[in-house]
Amino acid sequence: SIQKNLPFMLVAVICNGCDVANEKRENEANVKNTCPFCRKPWPSTVEEGDKWRMKRVEINDPVAIREEGIEQHQKGDDISAFEYYKKASKLGDVEAHYRLSKAYHLGLGVEKDEGKEIHHTEEAAIGGHPEARHNLGCSEWKNGNRERAVKHWIIAASQGYFGSIVILRRSYKSRDVSKEDLDAALRAYQAAEDATKSPQREAAEEYYRNP
Numbered sequence: 001s002i003q004k005n006l007p008f009m010l011v012a013v014i015c016n017g018c019d020v021a022n023e024k025r026e027n028e029a030n031v032k033n034t035c036p037f038c039r040k041p042w043p044s045t046v047e048e049g050d051k052w053r054m055k056r057v058e059i060n061d062p063v064a065i066r067e068e069g070i071e072q073h074q075k076g077d078d079i080s081a082f083e084y085y086k087k088a089s090k091l092g093d094v095e096a097h098y099r100l101s102k103a104y105h106l107g108l109g110v111e112k113d114e115g116k117e118i119h120h121t122e123e124a125a126i127g128g129h130p131e132a133r134h135n136l137g138c139s140e141w142k143n144g145n146r147e148r149a150v151k152h153w154i155i156a157a158s159q160g161y162f163g164s165i166v167i168l169r170r171s172y173k174s175r176d177v178s179k180e181d182l183d184a185a186l187r188a189y190q191a192a193e194d195a196t197k198s199p200q201r202e203a204a205e206e207y208y209r210n211p
Contacts, residue, residue, distance in 0.1 A: 015200075015201060015204075016201055016204035016205070016208070017198055017200030017201035017203065017204045018200070019204065020200070020203065020204040020207050020208075021200060022034075053067065053068065053071075054068070060091060062088045062091035062092060062093035062096065063088075063093060065084050065087050065088040065091065065093070065096075066084065066085060066088035066093050066095055066096040066099070068084050069081040069082070069083075069084030069085045069088065069096070069099065070099075072084060073108070077109075078103070078108040078109030079109040079110075080109070081099075081103075081108070081109055082100070082103050082108065082109030082110050083109075084096075085099045085100045085103065086100065089120070089123070092127075094123075094124050094127030094128060094129050095124070095129065097120045097121075097123040097124040097127065097129070097132070098120070098121070098124035098129050098131065098132045100116075100120040101117050101118075101119075101120035101121040101124060101132065101135070104116045104117035104120065105117045118136075118139065121135055121136055121139070122136065125152075128159065130156045130159035130160060130161035130164075131156070131161060131163070133152055133155050133156040133159065133161070133164075134152065134153060134156040134161050134163055134164045134167075136152045137149040137150070137151075137152030137153040137156065137164065137167075138167075140152060146176065150168070150171075150177055150181050153167060153168050153185060154168075154181065154184055154185045154188055155188075157185040157186075157188045157189040157192070158185075158188035158189065158191065158192055159192060160189065160192035160193060160196065161189075162189070164185065164189075165185060165186065165189050168181070168182050168185050169182065
């Protein structure tokens with residue numbers, strides 16, 4: 001992935017290129033690791049980091065609220081996780097909508113509800129979530145709406161979701177998808193991949209391979 005969650009606070013995402021550039025700056029200046037946004041030193045303990053995140057939760061930061069939901073899920077408390085996801089989604093967090101769709105699908109912290117699952121999948125897809133868009137395609141295919149399914153998969157591919165390329169190739173081999181649609185998806189996927197490339201990100205990949 002070209003993205004990296006910032007530790008402890010978990011309220012922002014930066015690309016690896018920016019992360020490495022910041023780390024090199026700190027090393028060259030011989031200074032402590034700091035947040036690339038506010039330049040404050042990172043918390044020294046997990047407990048202190050949790051306090052940072054909860055401060056963001058208290059001021060209704062949707063990303064921090066969603067990440068607290070993920071934290072609760074990892075602790076096995078899916079009821080609390082669901083409530084955090086719901087609050088974050090009302091504040092416009094796309095990932096929270098996607099996690100709500102999974103919660104309704106699997107019955108995590110809430111009763112299974114296909115209608116609400118689809119609703120939150122659609123909200124996430126509209127917000128630009130590629131896996132949600134892919135899942136809408138799977139749902140349409142299952143319901144016999146193959147043309148709409150292919151359109152969803154092409155959009156997901158244009159957002160860089162390789163899973164849509166896999167399923168389109170499989171469907172092409174079974175003659176359920178035309179060569180034109182497959183080619184369109186491949187072009188869209190390649191364009192998305194090219195858009196993520198930069199000298200800084202390539203340098204970051206090399207840095208992570210040989211720190």
